[in-house]
Amino acid sequence: xxxxxxxxxxxxxxxxxxxxxxxxxxxxxxxxxxxxxxxxxxxxxxxxxxxxxxxxxxxxxxxxxxxxxxxxxxxxxxxxxxxxxxxxxxxxxxxxxxxxxxxxxxxxxxxxxxxxxxxxxxxxxxxxxxxxxxxxxxxxxxxxxxxxxxxxxxxxxxxxxxxxxxxxxxxxxxxxxxxxxxxxxxxxxxxxxxxxxxxxxxxxxxxxxxxxxxxxxxxxxxxxxxxxxxxxxxxxxxxxxxxxxxxxxxxxxxxxxxxxxxxxxxxxxxxxxxxxxxxxxxxxxxxxxxxxxxxxxxx
Amino acid sequence: xxxxxxxxxxxxxxxxxxxxxxxxxxxxxxxxxxxxxxxxxxxxxxxxxxxxxxxxxxxxxxxxxxxxxxxxxxxxxxxxxxxxxxxxxxxxxxxxxxxxxxxxxxxxxxxxxxxxxxxxxxxxxxxxxxxxxxxxxxxxxxxxxxxxxxxxxxxxxxxxxxxxxxxxxxxxxxxxxxxxxxxxxxxxxxxxxxxxxxxxxxxxxxxxxxxxxxxxxxxxxxxxxxxxxxxxxxxxxxxxxxxxxxxxxxxxxxxxxxxxxxxxxxxxxxxxxxxxxxxxxxxxxxxxxxxxxxxxxxxxxxxxxxxxxxxxxxx
Numbered sequence: 266x267x268x269x270x271x272x273x274x275x276x277x278x279x280x281x282x283x284x285x286x287x288x289x290x291x292x293x294x295x296x297x298x299x300x301x302x303x304x305x306x307x308x309x310x311x312x313x314x315x316x317x318x319x320x321x322x323x324x325x326x327x328x329x330x331x332x333x334x335x336x337x338x339x340x341x342x343x344x345x346x347x348x349x350x351x352x353x354x355x356x357x358x359x360x361x362x363x364x365x366x367x368x369x370x371x372x373x374x375x376x377x378x379x380x381x382x383x384x385x386x387x388x389x390x391x392x393x394x395x396x397x398x399x400x401x402x403x404x405x406x407x408x409x410x411x412x413x414x415x416x417x418x419x420x421x422x423x424x425x426x427x428x429x430x431x432x433x434x435x436x437x438x439x440x441x442x443x444x445x446x447x448x449x450x451x452x453x454x455x456x457x458x459x460x461x462x463x464x465x466x467x468x469x470x471x472x473x474x475x476x477x478x479x480x481x482x483x484x485x486x487x488x489x490x491x492x493x494x495x496x497x498x499x500x501x502x503x504x505x506x507x508x509x510x511x512x513x514x515x516x517x518x519x520x521x522x523x524x525x526x527x528x529x530x531x532x533x534x535x536x537x538x539x540x541x542x543x544x545x546x547x548x549x550x551x552x553x554x555x556x557x558x559x560x561x562x563x564x
Numbered sequence: 565x566x567x568x569x570x571x572x573x574x575x576x577x578x579x580x581x582x583x584x585x586x587x588x589x590x591x592x593x594x595x596x597x598x599x600x601x602x603x604x605x606x607x608x609x610x611x612x613x614x615x616x617x618x619x620x621x622x623x624x625x626x627x628x629x630x631x632x633x634x635x636x637x638x639x640x641x642x643x644x645x646x647x648x649x650x651x652x653x654x655x656x657x658x659x660x661x662x663x664x665x666x667x668x669x670x671x672x673x674x675x676x677x678x679x680x681x682x683x684x685x686x687x688x689x690x691x692x693x694x695x696x697x698x699x700x701x702x703x704x705x706x707x708x709x710x711x712x713x714x715x716x717x718x719x720x721x722x723x724x725x726x727x728x729x730x731x732x733x734x735x736x737x738x739x740x741x742x743x744x745x746x747x748x749x750x751x752x753x754x755x756x757x758x759x760x761x762x763x764x765x766x767x768x769x770x771x772x773x774x775x776x777x778x779x780x781x782x783x784x785x786x787x788x789x790x791x792x793x794x795x796x797x798x799x800x801x802x803x804x805x806x807x808x809x810x811x812x813x814x815x816x817x818x819x820x821x822x823x824x825x826x827x828x829x830x831x832x833x834x835x836x837x838x839x840x841x842x843x844x845x846x847x848x849x850x851x852x853x854x855x856x857x858x859x860x861x862x863x864x865x866x867x868x869x870x871x872x873x874x875x876x877x878x879x
Contacts, residue, residue, distance in 0.1 A: 320870050327872070495863075496872020519869070 281311045281457075283318060283481065284464025286325030287474015293317045298482070300458055303368030311457045314482035316490040319449065322478035323496055326420040326447040329475030334417045334445035338393035344471045345389035345443060351470040352382045352463075359431060359459060366430040366456030380533060381435040388439035388541075395444060395541050403549070410552040415545040417445035418523050419498030422491040424484055426503050426532070430456040433532045434463065437503055440540035442476055449478045449497070451488055451504060457481035485509055492516040499523035499544045503530075572772055572808065579730040586729055586769060592760035592796060601791035604835055605828040614827070618862050619657050621826040621854075622649060624844045626684055626815065628663040628852050629879070630691075630783065636671045638879075639664055643675035645877055650859050652875075653866065659855065660844040661714060665690070666703060669710035684749070685712035688739055691753075691782035693718035697735060704742040715739070716749040718782060719766065721756045729769060736773035749777035749815055749848075755787030763793050767800035777813040783850060788818025791828060798836040811840065817850025823861040826854055852879055 281300075282289040296313035312318075333341070352359070356378055364374035396415055403411040421441050426433035430453045441448045452460030464479040480487055484504055491497055492513040500517050502510045505527055514524050525543045575585045609617055627646045629638060643662050650656040661682035662672050669685040676683055685707035689695035695703075700717075707715055717739050723731045740748050750770040754763050770778045778797055780789040794816040801812045814837070820826055826849060833841050841847050856876040863871040 323870070323872075490870060493869040494872070495869055495875055 279309060281309050281461040281481070282464075283312050283314060283322075284461065284468065284477070284479040285318065285322045285475075286328070286478065287468060289464070289468070290318075290321075292482070293321065296482075300456065302365040308365055309458060311461060311481045314480040314487050316487070318480055318482075319487050319491050320494070322449040322480055323420060323491070323494055325475035325478050326449050327496055329473055330417075330420060330447045332473055333442070333447055333476045336445070338396065338445075341443065341445065342389050342392035345392065345439065346386060348467060348470045348472060349382050349385040349389060351466045352378075352385060355462070355466055356382075358462060362459045362462060363431045366453075366459060367428075377429075377432045381432040384432065384435050384536065385439050387536075388443045391440075391538070391541055392443045395538070395545075398538065399542055399545065400547070405551075408554045410554050411549065412552070413547050413549045415444065415542075416548050418544040418546055419446060420496060421446045421448050421499040421501060421523075421544050422488070422494075422497050423448050423450045423501045424488055424504030425450055425452050425460060426530070427453045427455065427484070429453075429532045431459040431463075433503075433530075434460050436530075436532050436536055437501055437540065438463075438477060440536070441501065441544055442472075444541055444545055446499070446544050447476045447478075449491060450480065451484055451491070452479055452481045453504065454482070454484045488513055489516065492522075493519060495520050497522060499525070501525040501540075501543070502527050575772060576730065576733050579728070582729045582733060582769075583727065586765040589761075589764055589768060592764055594760050597760060597796060598792045601795045601832065604795075604831050605791055607828075607831045609827050609831070615862075615865050617827045617830050618823060618858050618865070620842065621823070621830060621849065622858050622862075623657040623660060624847055625659040625849045625851055625855055625858075626661045626663040626817075627659045627855060628783070628817070628850055630663070630665060630686060634665065634668055636668070639668045639671045640675045641877075642879065643672055643681070645855070645879070646681045647676070647679045649855055650862065650876070653862070656859070656862065660848055663716065663850065666707040666710060666712070669707055669712045673711035682713040683711060684714035684716055685710065686716045686718075686782075688717040690716070690718050690751075691784040693720050694722070697738060700735070701738060701742045704739050708742070708744055708746050712746055714747045714749060714777075715743045716751055716779060717743075718751045718753060719770070721753055724757070724762070724766060724769075729765075733769055733773045736770060736775065740774045747776040747813075748774070749779045749813075750775040751779045751782055751817075753782055753785060754780045754789075754793045755785040760793070760796055763796050764800060767797050768804070771800065771804045771810070771812050775812060777815050777848070779815040779817055779848075779850065781816075781818045781850075783818030789816030789820055789829075789850075791832060794829060795832050795836055798832060798841070801841070802837045811846065813846040813848065814841065815848040815850055820849055820851050821853050821857060823854075823858050826851075826858065 292312035292314050294315035297310040298313045300308045300311045359378045360374045400414040405411045423437050460479050493516045510527050517524050576582050646659040646662045661684045663684040664672050666685045672683045687704040687707045688700035719732050752766040797814050805811050859876045860871040
């Protein structure tokens, strides 16, 4: 028997699937849509999620919230760093997918992927530092010890940027989960493949199932039920156009969701901390210190 | 005490006669049964039918708390929830009953006074049923004296599995007598009966002995109500009514947590026993967390928005 040579070998096409609750389901609706590269050539079929997929993703994210928000910040940092390690191992695949999706040269795509991995590491470092930056001991006029600490908002819907299919995606997911939120991510409508592949990375990197859930499909169709969903606590509208963002913000007001409005972003630039702080709530604790002693302190 | 119809008058004349009858029941085609239950589970119930099914399911719930840690406060909270499951929407129907341990029955009776919600009490050394008949009967009388409208008894699975069918039969009859006017639900604990044939035999045994309801399980073992074992019991009550004219209710309990599951069971009821059983008098769900999921689905239907656990009470 001779070995099969490259010309006769059948191609193994990949079935892209959603990532929900740590599993890889097809869309509940059974629908798919064609994903093409920047020149219009067919790349793969991606699941066309329905509102029920969105609902299932919220259920999974809610289930994961207790464990993930309760994990120590140090532990979350370790897990996120592990994600970066896994991303590095799949570098070749992501370079190919990003090049196809965004019409970039191999070199530019590689630079975007490297930047995304670095971005992930950067946010991993923030997990146990953000509390010191935005929390603290407050001076109050009374015998109280007064402490403010940031706490995660809860389940956050993230509409990933439409143009930057991987670097932009990582830049919106990592800050949300770094602080202990769980996320339902709606991938870029035109180029969802890097996001669906990211799900495979997350599944193999100690991140508990349900912390990140990735849906692909029509952004407007999936985002509408998520914006009105009573069990979603925040929504990042980065991937919505102006008209859609306005509609979703109005819908989100119903249960007072935190809303992060879209703004023009250079994804290669310094991200700053505003995405980390966008989905945090401040908890302040007053603790009586008793009578203040002669030295001016009671401790 | 109601006597069974002439057709089955001598079935329980002796242990041998009862065994011959129960073992003479047709064997269950396990693969066919599960396939039938699964195929009925694929029915799509939408919009107005779904709204009807959700309200019907809510009205069929025996809202249950059977924990060692039950307090009077918890029972009162449950009773309040049973009467007004969704305080934000008064069109929500009340549940059928509240199900508690016998010592909590007086608390439940007081909390539910004047409402349509019944008080069901488990009895007969629930959930194991490992006590002498005298203790079981005392347990039952205690619950009835406390004001329970319904008694949920467990059969002696040990005796059943050992083949002492007459002992189980006599025990059910004795408890039925002790229960008096209260409706008697007989729990088989199907998860401990090993085979579908045994579930069919237990169903007939229970109905012959005078059960008003046959119930799958206690909710305390690994396998509780499944669509297949409930389908089997629905077939039994259908056949029993066809042969004796006596209608018996069915109550799956344990493991039914989502609206989707509940609607699947209602489809089983309608397609197997028939629409006569689509009433809280003849079909019940033994459940606690199911109610919250039904309420969230109900809110979704009325508002168009997906609801969340923040909008229903935590039990």
